[in-house]
Amino acid sequence: MQDYDVIVVGAGPGGYVAAIRAAQLGLKTAIVEREHLGGICSNWGCIPTKALLKSAEALEIARRAADYGVRVTGEVAADLGAMVERSRGVAGRMAGGVAMLMRKNRIDVIWGQARLDGPGAVTVEPAQPHPRNAAAKPPKGALGAGRYTARHVILATGARPRVLPGLEPDGQRVWTYFEALAATDLPGHLLVVGSGAIGIEFASFFAALGAQVTVVEAAPRILPAEDTEIADFARQQFARRGIAFHTDCTVTQLDRGAEGVTATLRDGKGETRSIEASHVLVAAGVQPNSENLGLAEAGVALERGFVRTDDLGRSNVAGIHAIGDLAGGPMLAHKAEHEAVICVEAIAGQNPHALNRNRIPGCTYCDPQIASVGLTEERARAEGHDIAVGKFPFLANGKAIALGADQGLVKVIHDRKTGELLGAHMVGAEVTEMIQGFVLAMELETTDRELAEAVFPHPTLSETMKEAVLAAMGRAINI
Incomplete structure (x- = not known):
């Protein structure tokens, strides 16, 4: 002892x-x-x-x-x-x-x-x-x-990883993130169950390598913890990369074979369909x-x-x-x-x-990246805040254009009366490195006017953050 x-x-x-x-x-x-x-x-x-x-x-x-x-x-x-x-x-x-x-x-x-x-x-x-x-x-x-x-x-x-009935991992055809991290062969068709951070990151990775990827999500939209507008923007970008999505949908049966699996999906209307895949990644929480x-x-x-x-x-x-x-x-x-x-x-x-x-940032390292902190627009309105929403696209940012990464969006939610930053939501290149600026602003109780008066370096992606704040104040410069 x-x-x-x-x-x-x-x-x-x-x-x-x-x-x-x-x-x-x-x-x-x-x-x-x-x-x-x-x-x-x-x-x-x-x-x-x-x-x-x-x-x-x-x-x-x-x-x-x-x-x-x-x-x-x-x-x-x-x-x-x-x-x-x-x-x-x-x-x-x-x-x-x-x-x-x-x-x-x-x-x-x-x-x-x-x-x-x-x-x-x-x-x-x-x-x-x-x-x-x-x-x-x-x-x-x-x-x-x-x-x-x-x-x-x-x-x-x-x-x-949470184990779902009927979707128990076998290490061969049905994976958790453990098996996905040590894959020896590229899946021909990967079916991802769950569109949270883990599911979307692996969907992004295997799609980039050339695998066919389909994502099934039980919620009405992907990335259910994120702001709806940001999640919708991200889904459009993922679709351009060939990732298919089935939302408001669950896997009700999984038949495993030597060459792959057949998944039966049921949507919110009770209609079913079958999808054949080589592998299934279960990423439905922990x-x-x-x-x-x-x-x-x-x-x-x-x-x-x-x-x-x-x-x-x-x-x-x-x-x-x-x-x-x-x-x-x-x-x-x-x-x-x-x-x-x-x-x-x-x-x-x-x-x-x-x-x-409310001040814990969340980051998803897919392509494009996603980062957020604080209240979503939906939650801010539900809590009764009188809000001012500002948005700024990467399309209008010189650094993003120079990088060849002009698909992105920064969104901020301020209290209209006090200027308090209630939430910030971002999708695009390197936003996981940028979100800490908004985290500090919230921790220091920085107002919209104080953020507007701060000098942001040019040319940087971070300028989109200031421009989003200016947009919430009706003062955006570059859009």
Whole structure:
């Protein structure tokens, strides 16, 4: 047995950030991990998917080289195996970086499966990694199985793909994002179930490589969490790339064969149709990793499998905390990281601000990219705000035209009386890098007039942000 101030269970973005912040504040800290430092985000999610999408972007640029005055001789072709190999290499580098941070901050790494074992105690048992992580090894100096105690336990065990009845993944014809990230052959026809960030990113990637892609979405439109106008604009761009969509539609039956699958779709009117595909990617959300943690025995309250917490990450049981996906949505790495800092600083007796969920940006790294923060136009109106809406197209931005990326739109929603920025929504090249400007504006309570008075550099894509604000004020210059 070894005593700590804080034990963190799970070494994903929320977990390892919690451990580092705890160590910075002088708390004796350990972190328990059963498969891979860095969690899903670094190993099988955020980072390796972006590596694949960068490969798709490079392929697209090569195909369009003549548009930029560049002559490419020979065939331009996708090498899926090389793309996957690069992506896995990036993931490995990220895991190594987290191991270095644990050493730097003198955080003990305990390798195994953790379970709550009475007040302030965690039992760690040996864990067998999933076959996809068979090569994963504990970092040098890691501790092993045993019973450990701590004044505070922070649960950061994340989530995994939701399994839908009849669409259970088999690793061959029916995939989750795990199999999609390590595909060995390009699907002839990929049927994507779900049009959230994960589904749309993989649809964009495989379409860029030349696969036929069809997306099925149960909601009336794709990207249901986004502003309707932005989602509609994005759908038009995806359709130009050959992606087909069936909205207000569900998969009611899936027949699997040696050469592919046949999916039966039912729309909102009750009409059915069949689609044949080589592979199916199920991207219909995630479910929390809350099993086998001893939560029920410890008396921890759950809601639909998620740990119920307050604004500082505290569960209903003293000394037990939860952050990240395990504590509920939005299921985003940066939300988990922010919750981690708040949780630990509260444990250390500081006075952190609670997380404002209306100021958490969302990013989808498809082509074109999508980014947003705050209220959509629909929600702002539903909440009774008197709003001023401003929009500015990339078509009128010099940098976008020079880049050959003039298909995009920036949309802002301001309170008409106070000038408060209620929401910002963007689709187009590099908008995932630009959204932080609006996040800062909201956090600093910047008004429309203050944004209008700020000097934006020229020529940049960011000028579309100021022009959208000016449009909301009736003052747009370039349209």
